[in-house]
Amino acid sequence: MSDDSEETERTKRLVAAWRGAERKLSRSLLEPTVGELLGSLAEAPYDMDGPADVYGDGVVTALERKVADLLGTEDAAFFPTGTMAQQIALRCWAGRTGNPVVALHPMSHPERWEGEALTAVSGLRVAHPTTEARPPSAADVEALREPFGTLMVELPLRDAGFLLPTWEELEALTDAARERDAVVHFDGARLWESTVHFGRTLPEIAGLADSVYVSFYKSLGGLSGAALAGPREFVEETRVWRHRYGGQVFRQFPQALSALAGLDRELPRLPSYVAQARMVAGALRPAFADSGVPWARINPEEPHTHQFQVWLPYEADRLTEAGLRQAEETGTVLFRRWSADGPPGLAVTELEITQPGLSWTESDVHEAVSAFVARI
Structure with missing residues (x-):
């Protein structure tokens, strides 16, 4: 064998x-079996006689509004995968800042689990504020020699042990990035459960960043899918790139329903x-x-x-x-x-x-x- x-x-x-x-x-x-997963969709807090979705309307739009409300952002866009969502977010910020360099931890998801997609697909380069198995610090960002356009922070840093900085460290980290004229993007695949450690609400946490990615299956038990949240003009731009990357799927109501169910059941x-x-x-x-x-x-x-x-x-x-x-x-x-x-x-x-x-x-x-x- x-x-x-x-x-x-x-x-x-x-x-x-x-x-x-x-x-x-x-x-x-x-x-879960196929039957169990299909049965769980009926638990979603959504009118089952209402519209499904066609290229992102209906239940998908309802989910996007829900995420924006929860995170306290102007808008949010649904994506079929977090990999696509983050590549697009970082690509859009590179275009806006004029700098293709992304500062991120070498243990972060794009570096370890995406086949160097940031470079191969989006033409971006990376710089590492630290190589230690801990979240980067403000001092790390201040000492980074190469100019960078975006600081990406994974909250929590999964491969290092699901580690989070303190609230004060996170504030100092984002301040340090902006002192370098960079924007801040949170890889918040598991952001939902970070409120306990920080002692802050989701809008307070998301408010430190210029954009946030969240997952619907890693902590919420959804089928799949993710969202990008941030300023309305920025999110609209990511929707354009979502279509270019092949993420404008005809129907995604199962994923959207399961995400709504997860937000309703698991988030509390x-x-x-x-x-x-x-x-x-x-x-x-x-x-x-x-x-x-x-x-x-x-x-x-x-x-x-x-x-x-x-x-x-x-x-x-x-x-x-x-x-x-x-x-x-x-x-x-x-x-x-x-x-x-x-x-x-x-x-x-x-x-x-x-x-x-x-x-x-x-x-x-x-x-x-x-x-x-x-x-x-």
């Missing part, structure tokens, strides 16, 4: 175990998810120690959002298999997939706490860790 075939079979086994488990901290995006719950994530993170440390694990790291020690990293000194495949066996044999999902994306001998996974995990107690975490370690 080829490596690809083995991985496909393992994925099927993982998803089956996750679906069959009675206890879990969250539900994987791979778990996110603060409770963050609080529960902090409880789980705090319980994991003594649970690993009591189970005889020689070393473990929770990153960050107190999660900034409802997602965080766990590092252990074992092979990634071994840990993934242990988690799979735990799900199959006990009906409990603690960890899902592990990655070797780090120093040799260490593996990392991401934990996300959502509605299924709200009932967990510290005792539940200790019990699940003990069962997991026993299967390593």
Whole structure:
């Protein structure tokens, strides 16, 4: 059997175990069936006898108005993908500033997960204020030698551990960019849950930037899709480029309905998810120690959002298999997939706490860790 075939079979086994488990901290995006996803569309707060959409009107327009209201911006535009949305936003700002250089972290999404699309597709160049696994600081921006037209800030910085700066650091960072005559764009794929850490409202957070991108599936559980929000004239320009990039899809009402449902159902719950994530993170440390694990790291020690990293000194495949066996044999999902994306001998996974995990107690975490370690 080829490596690809083995991985496909393992994925099927993982998803089956996750679906069959009675206890879990969250539900994987791979778990829902077609029927379940279609059924969830009926939960959207939208008149089902109303218009669908034709090239972005109807329910898509309703979603755009909702996002603009939530973020406190003049306008918002729906995009089929966040990759397209951000490329277009950065391209438009480059045209307006006359500078094609984008200052961003090397661990940010465009640098790690988009195949160098900013350069290959949009003709932009990048500069890195810092290479450290933390959000960039005002001092980093001030010290950047090359002039840049746009500062892109990923909130939170997912690959570094879903990290956020403090509110004061974020204010100083945006001020530093404007002192360099640059505009500020927030990669807010997971911006929705950052209000707890910042202690600020969504309009206050979005108000620090010239434009903001938000995702509809990463925290809200939508089918797919994203939005760009900002000044009306700027958003109108991005709509022109959306058509040029092939994003003017004839009908997108399923994505728009699922986004509205997520905003209605998940957005109010996110603060409770963050609080529960902090409880789980705090319980994991003594649970690993009591189970005889020689070393473990929770990153960050107190999660900034409802997602965080766990590092252990074992092979990634071994840990993934242990988690799979735990799900199959006990009906409990603690960890899902592990990655070797780090120093040799260490593996990392991401934990996300959502509605299924709200009932967990510290005792539940200790019990699940003990069962997991026993299967390593």
